[in-house]
Amino acid sequence: MTDTIPIYQQIISYIKEYIDNGIYQKGNIIPSEQEFCNQFNTSRMTVRKAIDELVNDGYLYRIQGRGTFVSHWVYRKSLEVLGFTYHMTQLGYKPSSKVLTFETKRTEPLIAEKLKILPTENVYFLSRVRMADLEPIAIENVYLPEKRFPGLDVYSFEENSLYDVLKTYYKTEVLLKQEKINAIMVEGIYAKILFEKDKGVGMRMTGVDIDTNMSPIAYANSIYHGTKYIFDVIFR
Amino acid sequence: MTDTIPIYQQIISYIKEYIDNGIYQKGNIIPSEQEFCNQFNTSRMTVRKAIDELVNDGYLYRIQGRGTFVSHWVYRKSLEVLGFTYHMTQLGYKPSSKVLTFETKRTEPLIAEKLKILPTENVYFLSRVRMADLEPIAIENVYLPEKRFPGLDVYSFEENSLYDVLKTYYKTEVLLKQEKINAIMVEGIYAKILFEKDKGVGMRMTGVDIDTNMSPIAYANSIYHGTKYIFDVIFR
């Protein structure tokens, strides 16, 4: 019935915005829980729920008896989950893509297992060169279950972000990405594209995207330019 | 006064243990919040606080109206923060180290900035080959502020884990690691050690360790074997 956003979510957005705008600055104290109670006319438990989440996500940290402070450390994990397009835009580059292949394929056993589908189901295979300011940064190969995303092939993924399409037309949002990263020597056609040479050093990243129901929505197998792209990760 | 562990912490430990022991299995439902209330004779808010944290950390996920379930996805982030020794032990390998260099040095500007110390202060420089079952996996170069860890040079870091020493003798624990990862071509002495060849593909990882007060305690600049070591990361 009520389409209102929960109060604690509103407080989270409010604080995030104030951090982004530099009104709450790195290392500085933010208003006390009581002050937020007054400002939002709500209970302290509700304010704490909001702050708890921001602390958990690394935006804020608390010191008992003193207050709550803005973290010194930029939070970048959530960036990654939004994909290449968003990530590059954030860094100030103009992202673009060139589709190498986009087709329906029979599912290989590995892919079926990763996507938790039957080997008899088909998958979409989307292979793209990802570019930043027209410089090739990565080759991204994505597998998506056909059954879950029927008609996906009508969209052009040179113009559209895959995540945007999944979100807008299939109401699917990525919650988690589980990735494995290692280094490889890139050869053949991929080396030609990324390095304009026969060989180059790259990073291989394989992983699964998981939606809000904890079911896998895509399996990706990508190769990143070894020196043009830097993974930025916060471990806890 | 009371040295008792908070109830919600007890519940967290309890659930984690049950997951580790396979009593709560991947994808399966765990008891309802109400059942935990009865079992621990506590209020629902307290139980929720415990489960909230486990959900946030990726151990559990909730579906409104149905229940709370054990995540399919192994949680590995926290592993990394415990360092190479712990990580390799978890994976079933026997970790060991060979110290290449351990000395006091004048601080370079980059290091000073990363550690947020003055360029006039000295740092310890510890360079080690990290091995798993006696196979070289990585070269790890760590810089630590001398002022904060006086007398660190009396310890041998072939036998001891750096993190263990910091924890035991300096009461310092790592809360976060902020890392950058890219791929490089390894040459020279490092290639000899890691690959027994003149060249090899590796990953360069640079990053800062941050303690519970959000101050930096170490800066590391390491090179990992490109194919023997795989980074396993969960993005949110």
Added chain:
DNA sequence: GTATACGAGATATATATACATGTTGTATAT
């Protein structure tokens, strides 16, 4: 049989309150 309605049970959000614990600054006693 099939569809609908409803209720039980589970999580989601929110209020109001209480006391514990840690930090800091100020006032007081020495």
Added chain:
DNA sequence: ATATACAACATGTATATATATCTCGTATAC
């Protein structure tokens, strides 16, 4: 001057309660 005590204020933990929303199985009506 220095130490001590205390008050003010911050976060930390916990209880008790209420209502909303979502899922699923079962009973009912057709």
